[in-house]
Amino acid sequence: MHYKKIFLTTVAGLLFSSVAFAQNSDKGELKSYNFIEVQGGAQMTLTDAKMDKLITPVGAFSLGRYFTPGVGARLHVNGWQAKSGFDDLGYYKWNYITTDLDLLLNLTNLFSKNKSGAHPLNVILLGGVGLTHAWDNDEALAMASANRDRNMQLAWDDNRLSHNIRAGLRLETNVTKPVGLSLEINANSLDDRFNSKMNDADDWQISALLGLSIRFGHKYKKAPVVVEPVPVVEPEPAPKPEPKTYTVIDTIYKKVPVKLHEVKFYNIRESDPEAKNAIMDRIADFLNTYPEATISIVGYADKGTGTPAINKKYALQRAETFKNELVKKYNIDASRIVTDSKGDTVQPFEENDKNRCVIVDGSAEKTVMETKSRTVTE
Numbered sequence: 029m030h031y032k033k034i035f036l037t038t039v040a041g042l043l044f045s046s047v048a049f050a051q052n053s054d055k056g057e058l059k060s061y062n063f064i065e066v067q068g069g070a071q072m073t074l075t076d077a078k079m080d081k082l083i084t085p086v087g088a089f090s091l092g093r094y095f096t097p098g099v100g101a102r103l104h105v106n107g108w109q110a111k112s113g114f115d116d117l118g119y120y121k122w123n124y125i126t127t128d129l130d131l132l133l134n135l136t137n138l139f140s141k142n143k144s145g146a147h148p149l150n151v152i153l154l155g156g157v158g159l160t161h162a163w164d165n166d167e168a169l170a171m172a173s174a175n176r177d178r179n180m181q182l183a184w185d186d187n188r189l190s191h192n193i194r195a196g197l198r199l200e201t202n203v204t205k206p207v208g209l210s211l212e213i214n215a216n217s218l219d220d221r222f223n224s225k226m227n228d229a230d231d232w233q234i235s236a237l238l239g240l241s242i243r244f245g246h247k248y249k250k251a252p253v254v255v256e257p258v259p260v261v262e263p264e265p266a267p268k269p270e271p272k273t274y275t276v277i278d279t280i281y282k283k284v285p286v287k288l289h290e291v292k293f294y295n296i297r298e299s300d301p302e303a304k305n306a307i308m309d310r311i312a313d314f315l316n317t318y319p320e321a322t323i324s325i326v327g328y329a330d331k332g333t334g335t336p337a338i339n340k341k342y343a344l345q346r347a348e349t350f351k352n353e354l355v356k357k358y359n360i361d362a363s364r365i366v367t368d369s370k371g372d373t374v375q376p377f378e379e380n381d382k383n384r385c386v387i388v389d390g391s392a393e394k395t396v397m398e399t400k401s402r403t404v405t406e
């Protein structure tokens with residue numbers, strides 16, 4: 029009855045404080061906020077013993093954030109002392125600490141039409157998972173050693189690490205205020221060995237906590253401000269100015285393709301070196317005029333003489349010789365020249381002897397300027 033009176037008094041206090049400090053929020057629609065909280069209360073680990081003998085103190089600290097008015101999360105650390113035992117043998121205590129990651133659902137904000145978040149009392153569901161670390165179990169070990177007929181085969185020594193699965197309910201005052209009060213009751217499912225007794229089922233721990241929270245970093249979505257329109261007095265229209273006409277000359281720059289195509293024929297005996305030099309000069313001039321341009325030199329051979337293998341070799345030699353002369357005599361970068369040999373597999377000319385040649389191809393772009401005039405009237 030003593031604990032029931034404390035519980036009822038606490039709920040009444042929360043209701044009184046929430047109503048006393050309730051007020052309408054004019055900050056707009058609540059979007060998110062952060063909080064830290066300290067809690068203190070009592071807990072008991074359920075077992076086959078009188079419940080009022082199992083109550084021990086518990087403290088907690090948490091840090092969290094509501095990402096929306098209805099959905100949040102917290103990192104919650106709680107613990108102190110737990111207790112179990114037998115009514116006829118006595119009771120034993122040990123220490124523990126639990127770290128939990130909890131999901132928070134503010135049912136009041138989720139289902140209320142008032143989106144300001146300024147509710148006198150908030151009902152919050154919570155659930156989470158974490159780990160519990162327990163230690164200092166000497167009293168249980170001593171009892172288990174002296175009473176081997178009891179179901180304490182799971183009594184542990186040194187330290188014990190257990191899973192923790194949590195569900196609970198919170199009552200919390202107006203969350204838009206910087207300081208708030210809360211009442212939380214949660215149930216935690218732990219490993220069967222947590223209380224050193226063998227029950228073939230998880231151990232359960234029930235906690236009741238009073239909390240003091242600090243809220244900060246509130247963000248609101250401002251409601252649009254409706255401004256009554258001011259009557260506008262239209263001025264007398266000014267006389268229209270006379271239209272002005274003038275000529276605009278537009279300058280247009282565009283890219284124009286430039287092609288290079290040269291053919292150097294090879295006779296059995298070279299008879300016209302000047303013609304060759306003229307071709308070389310034109311190619312070198314093209315490459316110097318367009319620094320970004322590249323060329324291909326493809327060597328050919330006639331089918332009338334030689335064999336395919338020999339013709340392939342001679343055709344490549346002609347292309348490489350032509351390239352080397354461009355590089356050495358005209359200082360052209362060799363990386364801008366690609367050579368190839370078609371041998372006698374391709375005959376670009378009908379006349380047999382003309383196929384003893386190299387063909388040079390290249391392409392580039394040059395920028396040309398054009399002007400156009402147009403008449404503009406304003």
